[in-house]
Amino acid sequence: MNQAIFDRVRTLLGSASTGKSGDGIAQAAPDSTDGISATLALAKNEGWRVRIEGRGSWMPPNAPADLVVTSLGLDRVVKFAPADLVATVQAGISVAALERALTEGHAWLPIDAPGRPDRTIGSVIATGTAGPLREGFGPVRDHVLGCTTVTGDGQVVKSGGVVVKNVAGYDLNKLQAGGFGAFGLLTEVNIRLRAVPASDLTLIAQGGRDALTAEARRVIETKIDPGALELLSPAVAADADWVLAVRLIGGAEGVRSRAKQIRHDATVSWTALTGDQASALWHGAARAFLSGATTIRLGVLSESLDEIIDLVAEHLDLGLLSAGTGKGGLRWSGEATVEHLTRLRHVLAAREIPLTLERAEWKLRHAFGHFGAYREGVGAVVSRLRSTFDPGAIFQVPLDGTAVDG
Amino acid sequence: MPSLALAPPRTIVDRAALATALGRIVGDRWVRHQASELRTFSADGLPTHQSMPMLAVLPGTREELIEVVRHLHRSGIAFVARGAGTGLSGGALADAHTVLIPLTRLHRILRIEPKTKRAVLEPGVVNARLSEAVAPYGLQYAPDPSSQAACTVGGNVAENSGGPHCLKYGVTTNHIVELEVILPDGTVTRLGSPHGEPWGPDLVGLFVGSEGMFGIAIEITVRLVPLPQAVRTLLADFMAVRSASEAVGAIIAAGIVPAALEMIDQACVKAVEASIYAAGYPTDAAAVLLVELDGEPVEVASDGASVERLLLAAGARTVRSATDPAERNRLWQGRKKAFGAMGRLARDLVVQDAVVPRSALPDVLDRITAIGQKYALTICNVFHAGDGNLHPNICYDGRDAELTERVRAASREIMQACVDAGGSITGEHGVGSDKLDFMPWIFDATSLRMMCDVRRVFDPAGRANPNKVVPVFACREWRAGGVS
Ligand SMILES: Cc1cc2nc3c(=O)[nH]c(=O)nc-3n(C[C@H](O)[C@H](O)[C@H](O)COP(=O)(O)OP(=O)(O)OC[C@H]3O[C@@H](n4cnc5c(N)ncnc54)[C@H](O)[C@@H]3O)c2cc1C
Numbered sequence: 001m002n003q004a005i006f007d008r009v010r011t012l013l014g015s016a017s018t019g020k021s022g023d024g025i026a027q028a029a030p031d032s033t034d035g036i037s038a039t040l041a042l043a044k045n046e047g048w049r050v051r052i053e054g055r056g057s058w059m060p061p062n063a064p065a066d067l068v069v070t071s072l073g074l075d076r077v078v079k080f081a082p083a084d085l086v087a088t089v090q091a092g093i094s095v096a097a098l099e100r101a102l103t104e105g106h107a108w109l110p111i112d113a114p115g116r117p118d119r120t121i122g123s124v125i126a127t128g129t130a131g132p133l134r135e136g137f138g139p140v141r142d143h144v145l146g147c148t149t150v151t152g153d154g155q156v157v158k159s160g161g162v163v164v165k166n167v168a169g170y171d172l173n174k175l176q177a178g179g180f181g182a183f184g185l186l187t188e189v190n191i192r193l194r195a196v197p198a199s200d201l202t203l204i205a206q207g208g209r210d211a212l213t214a215e216a217r218r219v220i221e222t223k224i225d226p227g228a229l230e231l232l233s234p235a236v237a238a239d240a241d242w243v244l245a246v247r248l249i250g251g252a253e254g255v256r257s258r259a260k261q262i263r264h265d266a267t268v269s270w271t272a273l274t275g276d277q278a279s280a281l282w283h284g285a286a287r288a289f290l291s292g293a294t295t296i297r298l299g300v301l302s303e304s305l306d307e308i309i310d311l312v313a314e315h316l317d318l319g320l321l322s323a324g325t326g327k328g329g330l331r332w333s334g335e336a337t338v339e340h341l342t343r344l345r346h347v348l349a350a351r352e353i354p355l356t357l358e359r360a361e362w363k364l365r366h367a368f369g370h371f372g373a374y375r376e377g378v379g380a381v382v383s384r385l386r387s388t389f390d391p392g393a394i395f396q397v398p399l400d401g402t403a404v405d406g
Numbered sequence: 407m408p409s410l411a412l413a414p415p416r417t418i419v420d421r422a423a424l425a426t427a428l429g430r431i432v433g434d435r436w437v438r439h440q441a442s443e444l445r446t447f448s449a450d451g452l453p454t455h456q457s458m459p460m461l462a463v464l465p466g467t468r469e470e471l472i473e474v475v476r477h478l479h480r481s482g483i484a485f486v487a488r489g490a491g492t493g494l495s496g497g498a499l500a501d502a503h504t505v506l507i508p509l510t511r512l513h514r515i516l517r518i519e520p521k522t523k524r525a526v527l528e529p530g531v532v533n534a535r536l537s538e539a540v541a542p543y544g545l546q547y548a549p550d551p552s553s554q555a556a557c558t559v560g561g562n563v564a565e566n567s568g569g570p571h572c573l574k575y576g577v578t579t580n581h582i583v584e585l586e587v588i589l590p591d592g593t594v595t596r597l598g599s600p601h602g603e604p605w606g607p608d609l610v611g612l613f614v615g616s617e618g619m620f621g622i623a624i625e626i627t628v629r630l631v632p633l634p635q636a637v638r639t640l641l642a643d644f645m646a647v648r649s650a651s652e653a654v655g656a657i658i659a660a661g662i663v664p665a666a667l668e669m670i671d672q673a674c675v676k677a678v679e680a681s682i683y684a685a686g687y688p689t690d691a692a693a694v695l696l697v698e699l700d701g702e703p704v705e706v707a708s709d710g711a712s713v714e715r716l717l718l719a720a721g722a723r724t725v726r727s728a729t730d731p732a733e734r735n736r737l738w739q740g741r742k743k744a745f746g747a748m749g750r751l752a753r754d755l756v757v758q759d760a761v762v763p764r765s766a767l768p769d770v771l772d773r774i775t776a777i778g779q780k781y782a783l784t785i786c787n788v789f790h791a792g793d794g795n796l797h798p799n800i801c802y803d804g805r806d807a808e809l810t811e812r813v814r815a816a817s818r819e820i821m822q823a824c825v826d827a828g829g830s831i832t833g834e835h836g837v838g839s840d841k842l843d844f845m846p847w848i849f850d851a852t853s854l855r856m857m858c859d860v861r862r863v864f865d866p867a868g869r870a871n872p873n874k875v876v877p878v879f880a881c882r883e884w885r886a887g888g889v890s
Contacts (some may be wrong), residue, residue, distance in 0.1 A: 083655055083765040084794075106659075128608075141611060142580060157856045158849060163761040165577065165793040165833040167566045167615050168841075168848055169875065170857050174579075174611025178604060195661035223632045224702055251662070251712070254705025261702070299603025301522050328602050354605035371606040377595030382606055384863040388856075399606070 041154025091122025128178025292333030369401020495838025529560025
């Protein structure tokens with residue numbers, strides 16, 4: 001550990017907020033946005049490279065850095081207005097703690113991100129990792145009403161607001177959701193909530209992949225608005241077969257009727273799960289992705305799902321894979337080399353499908369980049385945005401990668 | 407010190423030479439420079455803001471548009487894109503140093519892809535025409551501004567427009583998956599992907615709502631949604647505005663997300679009922695709530711019964727309910743024609759736009775009534791109650807300078823009341839030039855400066871829609887003052 005950096009940070013924040021990371025780097029855990037701001041301003045002035053961390057349970061916390069800044073000191077619900085179904089929370093609060101707090105107010109955040117429930121909400125938003133509920137409730141960005149972000153030179157920037165509809169000023173929230181921390185460290189977010197639904201039913205069908213994707217397309221045609229309609233590989237579902245899982249959310253009568261509609265004319269056999277079984281399935285699926293070292297996501301629509309899964313199989317494998325079959329979005333986890341991923345990214349780019357690297361060890365992340373090759377003209381915009389939000393280039397976030405030829 | 411100004415360049419321009427050069431690109435008849443021709447483009451429905459452009463050029467193809475923007479870049483001239491000019495925030499206005507580019511000739515729907523539920527279109531396509539075109543496939547384009555018969559999807563993208571049905575379906579930003587844009591320096595690039603996953607950082611999300619200041623959207627790929635299986639519309643009337651507001655909260659708290667949840671107050675109901683659009687709304691009611699549910703038939707029926715119970719429990723005097731299209735249209739008639747009806751009351755109409763937390767609706771509506779009384783103005787409210795998006799409307803005669811001043815002062819006070827309640831100065835019409843002064847009420851200097859800096863990423867010279875959204879001169883002062 002660099003003792004000089006440690007000492008500087010301790011002088012700034014005090015001993016309680018200063019420590020050492022798992023890999024022996026000086027670590028700052030400020031408990032306020034101002035503390036984060038002062039820390040990052042110092043880092044910029046000193047030319048330190050900074051790694052942003054939450055719990056470290058999703059993204060491997062191994063980017064080389066001079067200083068680790070963690071959001072774990074920021075773990076409070078700042079304000080929760082159940083009547084308005086909005087909350088302001090600090091970015092370091094865990095998803096599980098947030099869920100508990102919301103349940104008391106009969107509210108619910110429909111994001112079921114992959115990973116462990118102790119993941120921080122900041123990490124979910126920064127990596128834009130939606131889960132199967134994306135089908136019914138939209139991607140992560142749709143739940144973010146406002147952000148407080150600290151830039152790479154310590155400026156505190158607020159975007160959006162706390163109301164559910166708002167077009168005042170440019171929508172800088174969108175850069176933070178899924179920006180992988182390249183545009184600043186999120187310290188606080190205003191989130192949009194839902195009332196806890198009266199009924200939440202999961203049905204599953206097991207079988208061969210082709211039969212299930214065909215059934216998924218049929219379900220979409222029935223217009224029953226599922227909360228999730230997810231195809232899970234056997235390893236993700238912890239099942240002998242592929243599983244198609246549909247989650248119906250809403251009023252009790254409506255959910256019953258929609259379940260009936262799914263079964264009517266079904267080409268596969270559907271089974272309703274108990275609440276505990278459903279919870280085990282969805283939580284298990286969320287955690288399953290951690291058993292692969294590398295996770296990627298692709299945008300895929302139901303029409304091309306079969307073909308794209310085949311491509312993934314050809315370039316990687318069919319181990320840990322799940323796909324939202326309605327609005328799209330495929331997630332894969334496993335062991336992959338930069339060469340394999342690069343080839344897949346190129347093949348997909350030709351079909352206008354972006355491949356985002358969600359998590360991986362630093363070496364791979366650095367070489368491959370979260371986004372890699374952009375479309376023409378986009379790379380220049382992204383790099384100008386980065387220098388706007390991080391003028392000293394202190395954040396160790398490999399958006400582009402080094403090994404990709406574009 | 408390098409020039410940090412984002413203010414528009416004031417290039418000395420030979421107007422006649424420019425008109426000739428642009429005429430070579432689009433054809434002479436599509437360049438407008440007579441005052442009589444330019445008057446049409448001098449406002450955007452907001453009577454308090456008017457401005458005459460240097461000239462207007464109307465490209466007829468994508469290639470012509472690109473050529474026009476590149477020519478203006480080479481000449482260092484500022485420009486403003488314009489759709490149908492219904493923006494209501496003074497956003498699509500250009501001044502005597504600025505060229506206006508109306509995009510209404512770019513009105514082709516290029517592709518409809520029912521299988522992937524996508525449509526690709528030019529920016530000048532009128533919103534309602536898109537939904538009409540996709541209806542035969544059982545699809546709709548969900549964002550439905552009340553101005554949808556006129557406004558363009560390009561304008562919707564720039565404003566991140568909403569509409570009554572956005573409560574359930576989301577606003578424009580939730581329905582745009584890909585954009586081809588031309589940056590002010592003439593670079594053409596594609597943001598997003600048709601698959602709905604952003605390609606890199608979410609630049610589509612950033613571009614949507616940028617009010618024409620990042621460049622011009624030249625091709626738009628939208629997400630379509632299926633037409634619902636069943637629809638039920640309920641109309642409830644209340645003797646107190648507060649009860650109607652409380653009913654709104656009760657419906658949402660019950661976990662029901664109506665497709666639309668609109669409120670029309672007594673002043674507005676009276677205007678509608680006195681007009682040719684009379685819809686049979688009770689004129690003695692303090693407020694009327696219009697609730698629409700759509701989706702799976704059994705769910706719509708059971709949610710409909712729950713909503714009816716909640717409306718009555720909150721004090722509704724009567725609840726009418728309809729499922730067949732003709733009857734539903736009758737219930738909607740008063741809401742849809744409200745602006746037209748109010749427009750008949752006086753020579754000018756200011757339609758305001760602000761948002762408050764839902765729970766603040768009763769108090770803020772009381773406050774708006776008090777502001778109306780203070781300034782001796784009649785303020786009618788017709789608005790998207792489900793998401794707290796208010797539209798206080800003030801009828802007046804713009805020829806009366808003293809009255810106009812009172813309208814301005816009242817509008818300002820209403821905005822202040824909404825901000826004090828934890829709300830925002832605009833929910834869907836944008837900041838434009840109308841609300842520049844209010845931006846510092848909700849954003850601090852650092853955040854506003856960051857917006858200037860992001861704008862500079864797309865438009866370093868500040869030539870696209872200058873002087874809108876962020877108060878640029880103030881921005882320059884903050885820089886000079888070394889705010890960091
Ligand atoms: C009666 C009435 C009711 C309304 N109801 C609603 C409502 O319910 N919800 C709502 O959200 N709005 C509503 N509006 C406001 C307005 O209709 C919307 O903001 C609409 O999106 C504007 O579209 P337009 O084509 O008229 O754009 P314009 O007013 O012409 O332009 C608006 C802005 O968009 C920019 N722009 C236009 N085209 C492009 C492009 N291709 N690329 C980049 N920038 C571009 C312009 O520079 C300008 O800044 C209403 C307006 C009226 C008059």
